[in-house]
Amino acid sequence: MGRKFVVGGNWKMNGTKSQINEILSFLKTGPLNSNTEVIIGVPAVYLDYVQSNSPANVHVAAQNCYKAEKGAFTGETSPAMLKDIGVNWVILGHSERRQIFGESDELVADKVAFALSSGLKVIACIGETLDEREAGKTEAVVFRQTQAIANKIKDWSNVVIAYEPVWAIGTGKTATPAQAQEVHKSLRDWFAKNISKEVADSIRIQYGGSVTGANCQELGSQPDIDGFLVGGASLKPEFVNIVNARQ
């Protein structure tokens, strides 16, 4: 189908320089399947270091950025700053940003649009909470989050969607391959209906939430799962196995 498998590691707020050196070392040893695009999401303070020291087949992403080029936004990072240090990817709209830091659909969409217009590639995260799933609102939530982005952008070629059910993040409760595939398929159908068949066929949709070396192969064999966004396991050598889940 021509969608390149894409595996992201979201380190979240983890890592010291010595831990990062260990991670870079297992990434260098790999071997990493050349048919998989690999992106590591690094805390802001270490971006420059990791960008300078990571192997050439690993891309580096920020975990957030603001919707302005520069100015009086204390504590924020701009897309221009990321580009300046050679970072070309950013993760936006992660559920922790939405839930802990109160980022709305609207703000996430503005950030996605601004990052894209600044020349960054974006991993845009969506996903429902346990309450929303149990209330039968999974589709409504992920469609609403995706529509908010669709209202602000036209070109989806530099966007990867990460479907991360909030109840599966950091809990050890992975969505079953069938549960994940069902939502990925609905999302692809949503793109076909609301954006275009071409975007639906080409957009890559990652699954995230308690992905491990043990469950990645079965998840990765689902037709609409085009990769993973990995939290905890991306800090460990098993991340290499996850990158290589689809051979």
Ligand SMILES: O=C(CO)COP(=O)(O)O
């Ligand atoms: O939030 C995640 C990746 O962005 C998933 O985290 P875990 O893999 O630790 O569940």
